[in-house]
Amino acid sequence: MRALMWINSGAEIPGGHRVQLQQTSRALRELGVEVDEHDGTHLPDGPWDIVHGFQLGAREVAEAKARGLPVAISTIYVGLAYSTTSGGTRPTPRERVGRLYRGMRYMGASLRGREDLTRLAGQEMDEHLDRVRAWSMADVLLPNAEGEARHIREDLGVLTETRVVPNAIDVDLFAPGLERARDGGTVLCVGRIEPHKNQLGVIRALHGAEGVQLTVIGPPHPHHPDYLEACARAASDNVTLLPGVEHDDLPDLYARHRTHVLASWYETTGLVSLEAAASGCTIVTTDRGHAREYFVDDARYCDPDQPGSIRDAVLAALADTPSPTLLDRIGTDYTWAETARQTLAAYEAVLHRHRGAGDRG
Incomplete structure (x- = not known):
């Protein structure tokens, strides 16, 4: 199997999304999958069986689909409301800050004139709808938690199949070291x-x-x-x-x-x-x-x-x-080997469906 790991935005920002891409790629190679990694705004030419996207928008997903390539997406979705695990209805501080920030943006746009306000509203709606379109076109979504999958369905109304793939660490690198002396504070x-x-x-x-x-x-x-x-x-x-x-x-x-x-x-x-x-x-x-x-x-x-x-x-x-x-x-x-195993299972299920659809066609 040949897979392309594609991140088209946020590649310059260090963090877990980049670690997840790189470590999943490495562990998939150990399972025999040929994996290429790509940063860029357009899908390059290549003999891949599946595209695995991070932060892909609707245009990028449509580009892959137009070439007949199935698409899996690692969602890394934080939820529209930054919900608490308690399920409370009180607005969270993040919500309040977000509302204040949005209110200031809209106030500034309104002072500049109706055209700016309309443009700002359209920009925010476009960003939201682009994510909905991208994830609805994908063949499978790979959230890192059951709660994340639930929020994708409830917040966005996206009903694409989800397969929870756990995030992970390098358990060989990060070992207990319980014998090390650690100061109490x-x-x-x-x-x-x-x-x-x-x-x-x-x-x-x-x-x-x-x-x-x-x-x-x-x-x-x-x-x-x-x-x-x-x-x-x-x-x-x-x-x-x-x-x-x-x-x-x-x-x-x-x-x-x-x-x-x-x-x-x-x-x-x-x-x-x-x-x-x-x-x-x-x-x-x-x-x-x-x-x-x-x-x-x-x-x-x-x-x-x-x-x-x-x-x-x-x-x-x-x-x-x-x-x-x-x-x-x-x-x-929570090992990368387990993450890769579950990712590969998702790939195989998607490819099986595609082959079946091709045979029926």
Whole structure:
């Protein structure tokens, strides 16, 4: 089988989407699949059996379909409402910020004139409809969680077949290291430095926490250059800010910290949380999104809007011991080999349908 992994937007932004593409490609090759990776706005020529897209729009999906190529899409969908796992109806802080931002954009457009306002409304509607069109044309969608699949159906009305393919980590690189000495108050926060990941909220929540030493590591998001400066201004003596490091250097950093915190406004998984857990850290993660599908009761959950919630969860996690149940689950269910196996099964099902349709034709 020959597959093309295609990402046409966001390729310049470091993060989990890029890791997911690269690691899934590598693991598929180990299963005998010939995989090419492509960054670009147009489908290149090639002898592929299937296109696996990340962030593809309707035009790109239609281009592949016009060549007779079936399309699988890794959705990485965060949900229109940034829903909480509690299912509450109270607007989340992210919703409120989004509404304020949208309101300011519309106010500015209205002051410039009706033409600008009409253009802005059309742009937002086009972006939403483009995603609906792209995912409706695809042959299969590959979300990372059951909750993500549900939101695709409920938010967007897209009824394309979904097959949940778990996100994963390199379990050979990130090993427990439980024998390593870890100071009791050491807390690590790994991730791209941006408002969505809420490092500033973590820094403020742990300000003055006795005995806690927080280390924040990650590359700045290219679209949010001022956020790192805001984090640096808020950092007190118990906070260390470090730039992004090579992926192979992360295991040593995890192994020197007791707890990892990821208080994002939304996470489907949080690859760094899986890496940290596999490396023997106790885990604090957000209650927004679908992380609970992965961590169940083996992590502490926090409300990213409440500094007290973040602080309490971190202090509790510092007193916890690593969960052997979580370690076992990661080693079985959240490996790139398992991700590749389930991805390949999705490919094979799609190709079987296509061959059947061709025979009937």
